[in-house]
Amino acid sequence: MSAVAAGSAGGQLVLGIETSCDETGIGIVRGGTVLANVISSSMEQHARFGGVVPEVAARAHLEAIEPALREALAVADVRLSDLDAIAVTAGPGLAGALMVGVGAAKGLALATGKPLYGVNHLVGHVGADYLVDTNAPDRAAADDGEPTIALLVSGGHTSLLLVRDLISDVELLGETIDDAAGEAFDKVARLLGLGYPGGPGIDRAAADGSPTAIRFPRGLTQPKDLAAHRYDFSFSGLKTSVARWVERQTDGAMEVDVADVAASFREAVVDVLLGKAIAACQDFDVPRLLLGGGVVANARLRAVAAERTEAAGIALRIPPFSLCTDNGAMIAGVGARLVAAGHPPSALGFGADSSLPVTTAQV
Template sequence: MAPFLRILGIETSCDETAAAVVARHDDGRGEILSDVVFSQLEEHSAYGGVVPEIAARAHVEAVDGLIDEALARANLSLSDIDAIAATSGPGLIGGLLVGLMTAKAMSLATGKPLYAINHLEGHALTARLTDGLSFPYLMLLVSGGHTQLILVKGVGEYERWGTTIDDALGEAFDKTAKLLGLPYPGGPAVEKAALSGNPDRFVLPRPLVGEARLDFSFSGLKTAVRQAATEIAPLSDQDVADICASFQKAISRTLKDRIGRGLARFKAEYGGVENPALVVAGGVAANQEIRRTLQALCTEHRFNFIAPPMNLCTDNASMIAWAGLERMAKDVSPDTLEVAPRSRWPLDTEAQTLLGSGKRGAKA
């Protein structure tokens, strides 16, 4: 069956430049026709984190070639595309400008409709592309910039149940790795070191465990890691491994409590949902210890555990294209060329601001 809609997606919100072509068939099934990602990891690793100016320049250099490659891999020309979707926020403003302005130019030149997509909505809807999941469901987004538990009720309908009140989980991994002299990105480095460590050597705090609210906090845990490392300095390789293993254990125990309460709330409020599901997305979802914890939790609460393939958990353009297709299928009007990028753009605009706000909007 030929797809009735095909859309080009562009993602430039952080340090990956990505382009993809995704189709939606008449039965609602999604199909990724091409997915291309250029990673800037080497450009930023020397600095221990993403440098916004370097990221923006790299996007400028890469985006046109990636779009051409995505179309070529899909065996399509731009005239075959029904619409163009680009990440419009949240993210680094320089990168967002590159992708969104490219999409605007293409839309103006071809007359194709333009969809400015919330990056977080792309993550929230990916499980519908990969698993055909029905609404409503819970999503845990764990990445370098976000840690949120979100009720996904429908396209454009999101309710934030929990968020971090300080550091995001990915940020905590990166800062812990830097403190211990491990390379960037910190998540994979900490996980690798933890494999040979003793998770019971250091007793680290589990922030907010036991509280009824579903928010997260990782700043105190990061501080406890610094204190533990300082007390036994200089650190041997085994010391580093033990700290990493203890850090991961504290994270897993924290998530078990926080997400367990979220699953219980979902059951209480949406008991009629036949196959309740927890979706996990974001780069930290690659951590196997965290995955095992969440899988066991879902088994205990009788939830389906859905983790899209890793290339669709991290930043990618397929999820941006799919979010555009979901909007088209719902007859949401396309965006005008006046749409502006937003460095801050919470999915749930009605949620209470926890970290302050300013001209750019709420932080979280």
């Protein structure tokens, strides 16, 4: 497990629970300041399968959630009785994994008498930009009242959002219509023998390759596609193109240059992601782009994002990596905002919703 501590500040003290996929996250915030952010990952348990297995993830959450909770309380130096509220990811995500977190949160709420807020996982990723993390002292939290285009890229989600207000006005502009970017990285990495998760392996291999060696397709970027899918993403065709290229090389008894394939594949993904995100900023006259989700760890994505946003006069926002991956602090942060805005708690009868729309910040 990993944990970070921060000094206290004014505001509501909220515990956040995140179990949407393969990471058990328990976070505690006071207002917008992170007091604890404990993350327990079950990634190693999924590695031999080449992807996340829902049943394995749910069992891992069951085993990790109590130790993670105890660690977070110790790091933040608070007790359950000190809390003002509890927040939990209600969706979207893996149904079984979500149920573990929702069940634990309901139990804690009933035992402590604290109000419970079921919140949206994707809204949480955007909310991470509004948190202060003392492990990143040179990075100021985002300002309220400034609209943002948010590009969320993870193993299960690739979404482009227009955020006018975090808890009351989030519009889904586009999303993946097949494989998410993270899924494409995992599948191509497996094809190239680079292991799981795919992102780090692709990054390492691509460092020695040329991003222009192979011209792989850019899905949904042709004029005929942009009319109906201007802000949507598709990476299934790219993945298939890589597989067929490797197959042709192999059938022709030619060497597969893994570095060039990895670099060219990565460039295609980055080109599509940032092309559509910057277009959204320009179309909606929003000079701020937020990158969130685990794929933001990709070195090429961050570098090209910095280059292209600077050229376009767009401010680039990237939360600290500990707040980009799935974590409980971002969920607690959304909960704190809901409390501060006077929103009533969620009814205890709410369930886990694996397809919760991003337009719903609270269930």
